[in-house]
Amino acid sequence: MKxxxxxxxxxxxxxxxxxxNNILRCQAKPVINIWHENLQQIIDNLxxxxxxxxxxxxxxxxVLMNDRLFIIASRPNLRYPQAPxxxxxxxxNPRLISHSEDREKGWEACLSVPGMRGLxxxxxxxxxxxxNREGKLEKQELTGFVARIFQHEYDxxxxxxxxxxxxxxxxLMTEDEYQxxxxxxxx
Ligand code: ZN
Numbered sequence: 001m002k003x004x005x006x007x008x009x010x011x012x013x014x015x016x017x018x019x020x021n022n023i024l025r026c027q028a029k030p031v032i033n034i035w036h037e038n039l040q041q042i043i044d045n046l047x048x049x050x051x052x053x054x055x056x057x058x059x060x061x062x063v064l065m066n067d068r069l070f071i072i073a074s075r076p077n078l079r080y081p082q083a084p085x086x087x088x089x090x091x092x093n094p095r096l097i098s099h100s101e102d103r104e105k106g107w108e109a110c111l112s113v114p115g116m117r118g119l120x121x122x123x124x125x126x127x128x129x130x131x132n133r134e135g136k137l138e139k140q141e142l143t144g145f146v147a148r149i150f151q152h153e154y155d156x157x158x159x160x161x162x163x164x165x166x167x168x169x170x171x172l173m174t175e176d177e178y179q180x181x182x183x184x185x186x187x
Contacts, residue, residue: 011048014063016111019161023061024112028068028157031092034135039069043090043133046071050088054079055111057149059156062112068093070153074146079109083145094130094154097139099123106148107182108162109175117178119171120162122148 017023031039042065050058054077059070073088074080103121110116126147129139142150152162166172173181 012045013052014045014049016049016053016058016062017064019113019163021064021112023064023066024156024161025159026061026066027159028059028061028066030068031131034092034131040133043069043071046090047073047088050111053111056080056083057153058111059153061156061159068157070094070156072146072149072153074149080145086146090133091150091153092131092133094128094150094157096151096154097127097129099127100125105171106145107173107178108148108152109178110152110162112156113161113163115175116163117173117175118162118166119173120148120152120165121167122151122165126150 033039042060046058046060046063046069049063050056050071050073056074056077056079057070057072060067069090069092071088071090072086074083075085076083100123102124104124105119105121107117108120124147125141125143127139127141128150129137132138155161155165163172
């Protein structure tokens with residue numbers, strides 16, 4: 001039997017659209033063909049990019065793709081030392097089915113808004129539905145930080161960034177000041 005020459009997968013770190021780029025303000029389009037040959041490669045590239053940049057999530061519009069697709073890749077890192085550890089997950093055509101009444105505020109940042117943090121209210125518990133990278137429909141209840149990532153990334157598919165969600169411009173901080181005040185307080 002001829003052995004498949006295993007081609008080494010090349011994962012590319014992609015360039016990230018910055019605030020002001022119009023794609024961040026567009027509504028993304030549903031992924032129609034989950035089995036398109038490029039989709040798995042795009043997902044791998046998004047994962048490589050979010051890991052290389054110490055992110056915990058990244059949405060397709062942030063790499064100039066107008067598709068309803070994002071990655072959640074929560075793990076403790078320099079930017080989010082308290083993040084829970086989980087493997088990177090591709091979320092395709094997500095839907096927010098229901099959410100808790102209560103919201104909680106937490107500091108968010110965004111690879112497309114470098115150098116800034118904002119105190120953003122998000123639903124504490126959400127029930128979501130999405131297609132995974134194997135093409136299966138998944139239903140999940142997400143809470144806390146992971147629910148926050150989901151809502152942040154979902155917003156990107158709707159043309160929103162976290163700056164649109166802060167209640168006051170006084171809830172904004174530079175990343176440097178955040179590191180000084182918030183991270184050092186914890187240690
Ligand atoms: Zn973002």
